[in-house]
Amino acid sequence: MSGTTLFGRDEELAAVDALVDALPGRGDALLIHGAPGIGKSALLDHAAARAGSAGFTVLRAAGVRAETGLPFAGLHQLAHTMTERIPHLPAVQAQALLGAFGMAEPSDGASAPRFFMIALATLGLLGEAAAEAPVLLVVDDAQWLDAPTLDVLGFVARRVGAEPLGLLLAVRDDRTAGRGVPDIRELHLGPLAPGAGDALLDARSPGLDPGARRRVARLSAGNPLALVELPLSLAADGEPKGSAGSPVLPLTARLERAYSSWLADLPSDTHQLLLVAATTDDGALTEVLAATAALTGTEISALSLEPAVAAGLVRVDGFRIVFSHPLVRSAVLGAAPLADRLAAHGALADTLRGHPDRQAWHRASAGGRPDEAVARQLDRAALGARERGAVTAALTALERAIALSEDPAGRRARLLGAAELCFELGRADRVSALVQQAESLGPDVLERARVVLLREWLESESDTSTSRIHLLLATAEQAAEAGDPELALRLLRVAAWRCWWADPGRELRERVVTAAERLPVPELHPDLVCTLAGAAPMEASATVIDRLRRLEREGGYDVVAAATLGNAAIMVNGFDHVTGFARHAADGLRRQGRRGPLTKTLVLLALATVHTVDWEAGLPAAAEAARLAEETAQPRWLTGAKVAKAQFAALRGDLDTALVAIGEAEGQGLTVVDPSKLAYIQIARGLIALAAGRHAEAFSCVWRVFDPADPSYHPFMQTMAIAELAEAATSEDQRAMAKDALRQLVTSAGASEVQMIRVSLGFAQALLADDEDAEERFRAAFDLDMSRAPFVRARLMLAHGTWLRRHRRVMEARTPLRIARESFEAMGVEPWRERAAQELRSAGEGSKSQGRLDRDLLTPQEVQIAQLAAQGLSNKEIGRQLHLSPRTIGTHLYRIFPKLGITSRSQLSDRLDVSPT
Numbered sequence: 001m002s003g004t005t006l007f008g009r010d011e012e013l014a015a016v017d018a019l020v021d022a023l024p025g026r027g028d029a030l031l032i033h034g035a036p037g038i039g040k041s042a043l044l045d046h047a048a049a050r051a052g053s054a055g056f057t058v059l060r061a062a063g064v065r066a067e068t069g070l071p072f073a074g075l076h077q078l079a080h081t082m083t084e085r086i087p088h089l090p091a092v093q094a095q096a097l098l099g100a101f102g103m104a105e106p107s108d109g110a111s112a113p114r115f116f117m118i119a120l121a122t123l124g125l126l127g128e129a130a131a132e133a134p135v136l137l138v139v140d141d142a143q144w145l146d147a148p149t150l151d152v153l154g155f156v157a158r159r160v161g162a163e164p165l166g167l168l169l170a171v172r173d174d175r176t177a178g179r180g181v182p183d184i185r186e187l188h189l190g191p192l193a194p195g196a197g198d199a200l201l202d203a204r205s206p207g208l209d210p211g212a213r214r215r216v217a218r219l220s221a222g223n224p225l226a227l228v229e230l231p232l233s234l235a236a237d238g239e240p241k242g243s244a245g246s247p248v249l250p251l252t253a254r255l256e257r258a259y260s261s262w263l264a265d266l267p268s269d270t271h272q273l274l275l276v277a278a279t280t281d282d283g284a285l286t287e288v289l290a291a292t293a294a295l296t297g298t299e300i301s302a303l304s305l306e307p308a309v310a311a312g313l314v315r316v317d318g319f320r321i322v323f324s325h326p327l328v329r330s331a332v333l334g335a336a337p338l339a340d341r342l343a344a345h346g347a348l349a350d351t352l353r354g355h356p357d358r359q360a361w362h363r364a365s366a367g368g369r370p371d372e373a374v375a376r377q378l379d380r381a382a383l384g385a386r387e388r389g390a391v392t393a394a395l396t397a398l399e400r401a402i403a404l405s406e407d408p409a410g411r412r413a414r415l416l417g418a419a420e421l422c423f424e425l426g427r428a429d430r431v432s433a434l435v436q437q438a439e440s441l442g443p444d445v446l447e448r449a450r451v452v453l454l455r456e457w458l459e460s461e462s463d464t465s466t467s468r469i470h471l472l473l474a475t476a477e478q479a480a481e482a483g484d485p486e487l488a489l490r491l492l493r494v495a496a497w498r499c500w501w502a503d504p505g506r507e508l509r510e511r512v513v514t515a516a517e518r519l520p521v522p523e524l525h526p527d528l529v530c531t532l533a534g535a536a537p538m539e540a541s542a543t544v545i546d547r548l549r550r551l552e553r554e555g556g557y558d559v560v561a562a563a564t565l566g567n568a569a570i571m572v573n574g575f576d577h578v579t580g581f582a583r584h585a586a587d588g589l590r591r592q593g594r595r596g597p598l599t600k601t602l603v604l605l606a607l608a609t610v611h612t613v614d615w616e617a618g619l620p621a622a623a624e625a626a627r628l629a630e631e632t633a634q635p636r637w638l639t640g641a642k643v644a645k646a647q648f649a650a651l652r653g654d655l656d657t658a659l660v661a662i663g664e665a666e667g668q669g670l671t672v673v674d675p676s677k678l679a680y681i682q683i684a685r686g687l688i689a690l691a692a693g694r695h696a697e698a699f700s701c702v703w704r705v706f707d708p709a710d711p712s713y714h715p716f717m718q719t720m721a722i723a724e725l726a727e728a729a730t731s732e733d734q735r736a737m738a739k740d741a742l743r744q745l746v747t748s749a750g751a752s753e754v755q756m757i758r759v760s761l762g763f764a765q766a767l768l769a770d771d772e773d774a775e776e777r778f779r780a781a782f783d784l785d786m787s788r789a790p791f792v793r794a795r796l797m798l799a800h801g802t803w804l805r806r807h808r809r810v811m812e813a814r815t816p817l818r819i820a821r822e823s824f825e826a827m828g829v830e831p832w833r834e835r836a837a838q839e840l841r842s843a844g845e846g847s848k849s850q851g852r853l854d855r856d857l858l859t860p861q862e863v864q865i866a867q868l869a870a871q872g873l874s875n876k877e878i879g880r881q882l883h884l885s886p887r888t889i890g891t892h893l894y895r896i897f898p899k900l901g902i903t904s905r906s907q908l909s910d911r912l913d914v915s916p917t
Contacts, residue, residue, distance in 0.1 A: 008196020023134035027160030029167040034189030037225025040170035051136040063144030072100040074149035093121035119155035134164035142169040191222025195891035205231040210631040217885035219326045269304040277321040278332040279344040295347040357381040372406040389592040395421040426595030426632030449479040466504040485519040489527045492516045496534030501676040509535045526561040533568035537716045541572040542753040559588030563601045576788035578608035599628040606644035613827045620864030639668045650691040653830035679714035691831040698728035719757045726764035759789045794823035870908035
């Protein structure tokens with residue numbers, strides 16, 4: 001234990017080691033203080049082991065609360081192994097020391113001279129032992145030593161310099177070691193430094209669920225004992241054992257002993273105040289005082305809180321009671337009998353009559369049996385929490401309401417509501433169990449439709465056949481007939497996603513569109529727009545883009561709607577519309593902890609920003625999405641995140657990273673034959689090959705998306721892939737194949753209103769044109785609006801300049817080649833920049849060297865953290881957004897600063913060209 005609980009204690013270890021190592025030559029004393037579990041005992045154990053291995057005499061003692069009133073009890077612990085030496089002391093000293101230990105009749109005389117003789121005898125006894133080998137005295141929990149022993153130790157500490165005698169004492173922050181040792185050096189142990197807590201968790205709980213890991217890191221607040229022990233309180237799913245949904249983790253026996261000992265000396269009324277303060281979710285002083293008065297039946301004032309403040313257990317901050325450490329609250333609740341905790345909740349429920357949601361919580365916790373009225377009150381609290389975006393709080397309310405349910409219908413509805421929230425929060429493992437419970441209670445028509453939708457979310461990877469689309473269509477029809485068009489539309493939206501993932505044929509896609517358009521919902525309903533985009537991405541693209549533009553102008557959509565609209569945009573290749581919706585959605589979903597939809601939204605953002613070469617948004621989105629997809633078991637979106645990472649790496653020229661990432665995506669994506677995933681993978685492989693200059697390989701990869709006999713065939717992604725296919729086509733056969741594919745696309749999508757489709761088609765037409773038509777095709781492509789397609793525009797410039805140079809129009813070629821080189825350089829697209837520079841040299845113009853951008857020095861997650869810090873967010877605020885502990889954020893910033901050559905947060909905005917908010 002001591003090894004791992006000393007993570008991050010290098011300076012403290014050095015101080016203790018120096019004391020021990022110096023003992024043969026000189027003595028020293030050191031007082032170590034800190035909170036319970038902070039590592040004091042581990043430091044003492046380390047010192048004792050080091051001294052023992054060096055052949056020193058180690059004498060140990062530990063203060064015991066029960067012996068605080070026994071004079072010299074602590075001194076006896078230290079010296080009991082040396083009593084055979086006492087007779088060798090001067091008689092008066094020996095008599096005094098034996099008398100102190102109850103081994104002889106006390107000598108006559110005043111107490112002061114007697115104490116002096118005892119202290120002198122102790123020093124002599126230790127000095128005699130030190131003459132044979134250096135002596136180290138190690139005293140733990142010195143705050144509970146009896147006062148006479150502390151006085152003797154103070155006497156010894158002031159004289160250790162004359163002997164090879166060391167003294168180490170440990171005391172809690174809320175105590176003093178006594179007036180006897182006021183002058184010795186002190187060493188304060190604070191919370192672990194950033195990074196050390198993560199290392200400790202890695203060492204002691206390497207398989208900890210990511211959500212549980214974040215919870216442990218937050219509640220431990222850097223306390224090593226808590227970091228080691230709290231994971232033992234958690235079940236495999238990261239919830240507290242035996243108390244799912246509890247905001248407070250139950251303490252292990254070791255933690256309970258460490259923290260509850262603080263409470264033992266407090267008056268009864270202070271105990272009651274602390275219990276009510278630990279029970280409430282607000283900590284408002286007036287509420288706590290009122291509830292405590294109701295609980296005790298006596299007048300309670302703030303004076304009753306002073307002993308707890310003096311002990312360092314709480315502080316009053318702006319008329320609110322704040323516990324000094326999260327585990328103090330857990331200790332207070334853990335130490336109270338169940339009846340007292342229930343009574344505290346009851347008192348708060350009576351006090352909070354003007355706060356129905358909070359009152360519902362306390363009413364629910366005050367009773368020990370089902371109560372449908374309280375369950376309904378919790379339903380309302382859950383609804384309010386969900387509307388505020390507090391999804392975790394809503395889920396907790398529903399789970400408590402489920403436990404209190406008496407009405408089967410109410411219980412079914414709550415189970416399904418909880419399952420939906422669990423999915424949003426990324427807790428897919430709990431969704432299935434909740435759905436099974438609801439099904440066992442005989443759901444009605446609409447509830448069966450919700451079950452179908454939930455199972456679709458859970459099982460979307462396991463079946464890509466058209467049978468699932470038929471089931472969703474039939475269920476949507478039933479939901480509509482039962483009077484819930486919103487639920488019907490959600491079912492159709494999912495059916496449309498399946499249509500896009502693997503084209504089931506035009507007839508079935510049209511059935512989905514027709515069913516959706518029959519529903520009585522507004523034409524700008526996000527789910528309707530998304531359904532049209534998924535089921536008719538070519539046929540309805542103009543309608544979808546028009547509605548997206550109108551929604552962009554009008555605004556006012558919530559985060560879920562924004563996520564849905566971003567999904568709609570990417571399915572019709574409207575990449576320039578994705579970013580705004582997806583960023584808005586990601587910010588809100590991250591704040592609300594809705595990790596399920598957040599993962600998908602981040603993948604959409606990353607994939608879309610590849611096309612606009614937006615490193616600032618795309619790289620961090622891909623990194624965060626990959627982490628969340630693994631944590632929430634969403635393989636589809638893990639594949640998408642890896643694809644985006646591979647594409648960005650290819651653009652940067654980091655081909656090794658690109659190949660590893662696409663290999664991981666391919667391994668993940670081949671678990672189920674899903675054309676959309678396979679197509680994304682082949683397009684990414686094509687981009688990697690183009691970056692490497694391997695055009696034949698690139699063509700072979702991308703062509704698979706156009707080949708109806710290939711599993712990667714995907715008609716809706718061909719407009720996305722045609723640019724890569726055209727650039728890769730170098731041989732006559734390849735150009736002929738690409739031209740044929742392009743003609744078919746122009747027929748099906750040539751009239752599209754989607755700007756990115758028009759740009760891609762125009763680019764491909766220019767690159768694949770015969771010499772006699774090329775000039776006109778390049779001119780037509782340049783006439784297109786490419787303001788949101790900078791990468792395609794730069795590639796078009798490169799292609800045009802290359803075409804001009806090869807046709808011996810060298811002077812004309814230099815301008816587009818120079819623009820291409822500078823554009824690629826500004827975007828950080830190294831392989832294409834080098835290609836443009838090479839073409840420019842061939843055209844007789846030199847090329848300037850390329851410097852590395854500051855953000856290229858950072859990992860994607862470091863870029864994300866640095867950007868948020870540059871905007872002025874604190875570590876806590878950044879951690880809340882990214883679902884990481886503030887300490888982990890601090891660790892990342894500690895690594896970021898040297899990489900960027902800066903020393904403070906204030907320099908980040910200049911380095912990253914980010915404006916503080």
